[in-house]
Amino acid sequence: MIEIKSKKNKFTYNVYHVTKAFFPEEEIVQTVDEEQEPLVWMQLPGGACFSLAERSLTMADRKMTPEEEQTEKREVTRQVYRFLSEECDRELAWGMLTGVRPTKLVMQKLEDGMDQAQIKRFLEEEYCVTKEKAELAYEIACREKEQLGKLDVSEGFSLYVGIPFCPSICSYCSFSSSPVGEWKDKIDAYLDALIKELKALGRMAGERKPDTVYVGGGTPTTLEAGQLDRLLGTIRNCFDLSELKEFTVEAGRPDSITREKLEVIRRYPVTRISVNPQTMQQKTLDLVGRKHTVEEVERIFCMARKLGFDNINMDLIAGLPGETRVDMQDTLRRIKALAPDSLTVHALAIKRAAKFGQEGRTMDLHSEISGMVEDAAECAEEMGLKPYYLYRQKNIAGNFENVGYAEVDKAGIYNILIMEEKQTILAAGAGASTKLVLPEKIQTAGGKKTNLIRIENVKNIMEYIHRIDEMIERKGEWLWH
Structure with a gap:
């Protein structure tokens, strides 16, 4: 067990997640005591202790600006990271970064006019990111910036459509999806609600045209061919697709795909699909x-x-239980023979909502995962695929990342938009999250200033069906008319 005591609640999130990255299998007990002297005190399982005195930070004795608050929080996290790194005799690939969007940070620096050397030095010194990952983040941010430069992100928008059904639920999955066999008699009712929402969003969009459409899930191809035809037909009829740059349908699970369904998809302006094995x-x-x-x-x-x-x-997961680096190499050999146009490589993240998380499964994070990630990057390069987007998750194996690789003209534009949060994404379906990017920041009820507003649909399928009018009304309060 690891015990952590913080003087201020604002330190708890970063300190917890940095510690968890070094000790993924240890229980962490964390408390806040505003009367204690150290800003952070920690005791590791072997007895080693860390204590950061408040007087060691020069800003501690006066009221700080919001920027100084962030600086203090970052400095506390950095000192905790350095202590843990020394105790464990290793570094984390992404250092003390706890966010899921490291390239968003790099993008901001590019927009501020920093050059490559300055950005890499910033990541390495400010966040303790390794040289290799700093280079990767910069490379991907530049490709993202190039892709975004082709869009008018303020005039257009993207559309996400969620199908929360799968043939079966994978043991590592924490998404809001349900076995399709249990919902056979409710799928048409779900589609009725979804189509009602799509029609409403089409009216709210007015003359605005989507840049990208993404049909995901779950597994969209769990729908029967006729149901899939009905859904895609609604999207085509409700939105002006004349400016569309990309239309993705996650075919996903091979056991959900038939020739008839693929032929239905081909009748629509779909430009990109996924066939996701996760492993071979x-x-x-x-x-x-x-x-x-x-x-x-x-x-x-x-x-x-x-x-x-x-x-x-095609999607792959590095770090699946029981797999070795040799297994990943064999999987990559088989994938290379198929020659997909893009390859997304995920480092396994076991979350509480997944079956593996509920079983208390853990991962051997350090002996194999690094090699798997390296082999995947090398294989992608051999296939002529370049890294174009990146994100991270909590509880991710080895503190690594998920990277999308693609041919130069086949990069997934929606993937970039969802990571960089520079364009409004209208989302329909159970558990779908609409993200509105406002032209100027507003102050939220909690006092925070932001230009990003999230509107969440309920996850429960039956609640979504019964409360669809409420889901539509909540969006109508914010969206353009």
Whole structure:
């Protein structure tokens, strides 16, 4: 057990997550005591102690500005990180960064006029990021900036449509999805509600035109061919797609895809699909609850190619239970033979909502995961795919990241937009989150100033169906008319 005591509540989040990154399997007990002298006190399982005195920070004796508050919080986190790094005799790939969007930080520095050397030095010195990851973040931010430069992010918007059903629930998954077999008699009712929301959003959008459309989930292809046709037809009829740069449908699970469904998708202006194996090791597919074979992945991918899909993404997960670096190398060999247009490599994150999290499973974070990530990056380069977007998650294996690689003209634009939060994303469906990017910052009820407003739909499928008018009304309070 690790015990942490903080003088101020504002330190608890960063200190907890940095400590958890070094000790993912340890229980952490954290308390706040405003009367204690140290800003942060910590005791590790072996007995080593850390204590940061308040007087060691020069700003501690006066009221601070919001910027100084952030500086103090960052300095406390940095000192905790350095203590843990020394005690564990290793560094974390992303240093003390706890956010999911490191490239957003780099993008801000690019917009401030910093050059490559300044940005990398900033990441390394301010956040203790390794040289390799600082280089990766800069490279990806530059590609993101180039892609965003092709859009008028203030005039357009993106549309997300969520289908919360899957053939089965993978053991590592924490998304809001449900086994399709349990909802067969409710799917049409869900579609009725979803289509009602899409029609309302189309009216609210007025003359504005979407830059990207993303149909995700869950697994959209759990819908029957006729249901899929009805959904895609609604999107086409309700929105002006004349300026569309990208239309993605996550075909996802091979066991949900048929030739008939792919033919339906081809009838619409869909430019990008995913066929996601996560691994090409049958033993692992069986272990994590994916009800398909490696051969099905290959068959469905080739079928999609023959039907004319020329931008196919594949997802892999590094660090799945029981897999070794050799297994990942075999998976990459099989993926390379298929030659997808983009490849997204995730480092496994076990969350409480996932079956693995509920079982209390942990991961061997350090012996294999680094090699898997390196091998995936090397394989992507051999396939001519360049890293174009990046994000991180809490409880991610080895404190690594998720990286999307793509051919130069096949980068997933929606993926970049969702990471950089520079464009409004209208979202429909159970659990979908609309993000409104306002032209100017406003003050929220909590006193925070922001230009990003989130409007969440309820996650429960039956509640979404019954409360669809409420979901629409909540968006109507904010959206343009």
